[in-house]
Amino acid sequence: MTTDIYILGIETSCDETAASIIKNGHEIVSNIVASQIESQKRFGGVVPEIASRHHVEQITLVIEEALHVAGLEPADLNAVAVTEGPGLVGALLIGINAAKAFAFANGLPIIGVHHIAGHIYANQLMQQMEFPLLALIVSGGHTELVYMKDHGSFELIGETRDDAAGEAYDKVARVLGLPYPGGPQIDKLALASDDAVDFPRAWLEPDSYDFSFSGLKSAVINYKHNIEQKGGTIVPEHVAAGFQKSVIEVLTAKTVRAAKQYDVKQVIAAGGVAANKGLRASLDAAFEQENIPFYVPPISFCTDNAAMIAAAGTPMYMAGVRGDMSMNGRPGMQLTSWNE
């Protein structure tokens, strides 16, 4: 006899208050996200104190809605999975303390999930993960290449040495005077552009899988200054296209090289920047040529959500990983394997 496993996921690491219920690790039963983007727009970015205040207003509502849409009672659940880190500490603490109170009140186990493990497991909601696999995580806070030889086994083979890809997008968007959030705006301008400014690529050492985007950001700023000093004006489309080209070329080339070296069965992309159309197209084309299956979740599962936390929490639950009532927010939490 097999019994179904229902995990409630809770995610509040940044500016989305989210709750979701996932059945057997891959079936979305409910997925609720309350976004703060309209409020945070005023400030041109996420203000941690404002984010925390919004989370307190939304947290029980999103959990209730997740249960309501699923048509489930707390007693039907097997466990509560919550983002333990990394993220904004004040924001993390709302999800964690709500998760602990909910778990305690209903006699459920609690599981602390790493936010990036969540982004990777978002793919599990679309199709079975096959190992070994390579994951490219690109978001406002992360640019990482992670090798997984099995569930819960994470080996970081490359990461950014300075800005995350999404951070570079936001900064360049600000230079171009684009509204927050800047990433999608640059993507749009770049795709509509008929020309691209030539910006440098940061390849780093020949065998490195690390990334660096701060030099590129400076190159964009210098380019703008130089043109304006001569009394000219930049063409934002051309700058956006040039910047995006540089980012995408490096991300694609390093991901392809790593996939080949590690001989993986599957490559997946995850994180908010994986929603970028230019990047998706480039990775799609590259892996089609290499004949390696490449997947990226739909946009709503690339950005922060709780379904991915519940999806990552399910194999942890089955492996017996448990947290307790002293769980704290871990803003700098490292992605470590839980199956070894």
Add this chain to the structure above:
Amino acid sequence: MIWLGIDTANTPLSVAIVKDGTVLAEVNSSMAVNHSLRAMSTIEELFATVQLQPKEIDAIAVSEGPGSYTGVRIGVTIAKTLAWTLKKPLVGVSSLKTLAANAFYFDGAICPIVDARRNNVYAGLYEYEDGHLNAIKEDGHFAIEDLLDSLKEYERPVLYIGKDVAMHEVAIREKMGENAIIAPFPLQLPRASSLIHMAQQSEREENIHAFTPEYRRIAEAEANWLMQQRKDKASE
């Protein structure tokens, strides 16, 4: 009637379970330990101590602030989540009123104080009348000098209560002279049993989902944004 009380609004932590007017158990501490580490684990221990299940409680009282933003949010988040999922009534009580409640038999005005850094405090002014603690000055965020100036006009003895009073004791004594009374140490920490006592005399929250902390201060980014809006308007 069984009450659970939670106060994590400032450095001290207090959790209590009160049954029919008897304190079954109470834990108080004022160690500078992150409330996320201690609050829920203390609640879990307390339930084990009194041998009750979470669903056996009848109501929840929480200190709603003002105080440390993060601290207040942890207590409020725990309390509203418990109240919502256990389907129990929730009562929010001012963290300052909870402190003032320690001075039950004091005949006069009580000024609870919580430090808010840079010579600012959160404070209120309360007075007992027929066993009820009434606010005679609304809780707020004040420069300590302004607060003391306003209390001086009051020309009566005032009891200062709260562990942060010590940080401002010199200023208080200097300005208020004879009228300054400083509460002794056993009364300086907020007690969740006092919080429950106050909650029993208060209205329950109509909408648990909408229950949020009483920050008594808007976020800095919001204040700057509002100021900018006003400037933009003026220059139009």
